[in-house]
Amino acid sequence: MKVVVIGGTGLIGSKLVEKLKAHGHEAVPAAPNTGVNTLTGxxxxxxxxxAVVVVDVSNSPSFADDAVMEFFRTSTSNLLKAESEAGVTHHVALSVVGTERLQESGYFRAKQVQEELIKESGIPYSIVHATQFFEFVKGIADLSTEGDTVRLAPVRFQPMYSDDVAAAVGRTAVGAPVNGVVEVAGPEAFRLDEFIRDALAAKNDPRTVVTDPEAPYSGAPVEETTLLPGPGAQLAETTFSDWLAQQK
Incomplete structure (x- = not known):
């Protein structure tokens, strides 16, 4: 089966292409550096x-509110139009657990628009909502840093290994369209502020993590369960300690 992976040379996309090929599928990475640009068509x-299936794991090069909205609106519209013309029968997109609860964030508003375009396209679809990746620990800290201080709310989150994300997206891609959302998450829940504090300390990062119940996440207010998946989520196997051991 031919599966085109939009964003197929990135962190998740490259892993996904490799996994699909290992299972005998014709997996084609599509990105600007392979001559495919969803913004221009x-x-x-x-x-x-x-192509039978298209998987979109691409991301905006800029997280500025206007730029990220333009990226997801334009690239998704162009992609869906081209899929319709090509006869693609399953559109799969990677999104984020809690997207619908983080709408005060420009990034998550753009992701919500992406999801709505997919749902309205008429193409059978599956949207995979994943929790934060272990690899994004520094990025989460950077988003909440002012000077040498990182302000984070004491809320729960359930991060996962990017390899497990790619595996979950791959399973979804080769299955029947669910015409809805599949949630995937790591096997353990942590408190966001404590997790980032410990992770930065382990890397000898000199920043101080301050627990602040009012601190936003990516510009949006968060409550205790905002970042957590629902009870029906598929749980990955790789723990954070397992992942850390692999990095050495």
Whole structure:
């Protein structure tokens, strides 16, 4: 089965392409550096010829509110139009657990628009909501840093290994469209502020993590369960300690 992976040369996309090929599928990475640009439409018609499934794991190069909205609105619209013309029968997109609860964030408003475009397209679809990746610990801290202080709310989150994310997206891609959302998460829940504090200390990062119940996450207010998946989520196997051991 031909599966085109939009964003197929990035962190998740490259792992996904590898996993799909290992299972005998024709997995084609599509990204600007392979001649496919969803913002301009360049190369889309050509790469989608014969494709049964399209998986979109791309992300905006800029997280500024206007830029990220333009990226997801334009790229998703172009992609869905090209898929319709090519006869693609399953559109899979990677999104984030809690997207609908983080709408005061420009990034998550843009992700919500992406999801709505997919739902309204008429193409059978599956949207995978994943929790934060272990690899994004520094990025989460950076978003909440002022000077040498990192302000984080004492809320729960359930991060996971990017390899497990790619595996979950792959399973979804080769299955029947669910025409809804599949949630995936790590096997353990942590308190966000404590987790980031310990992670930065382990890397000898000199920043101080301050617990602040009013601190936003990516610009949006968060409550205790905002970042957690629902009870039906698929749980990955790799723990944070397992992942850390792999990094050495």
């Amino acid at each position: 360049e190369g889309l018609a050509e790469v989608l010829q014969g």
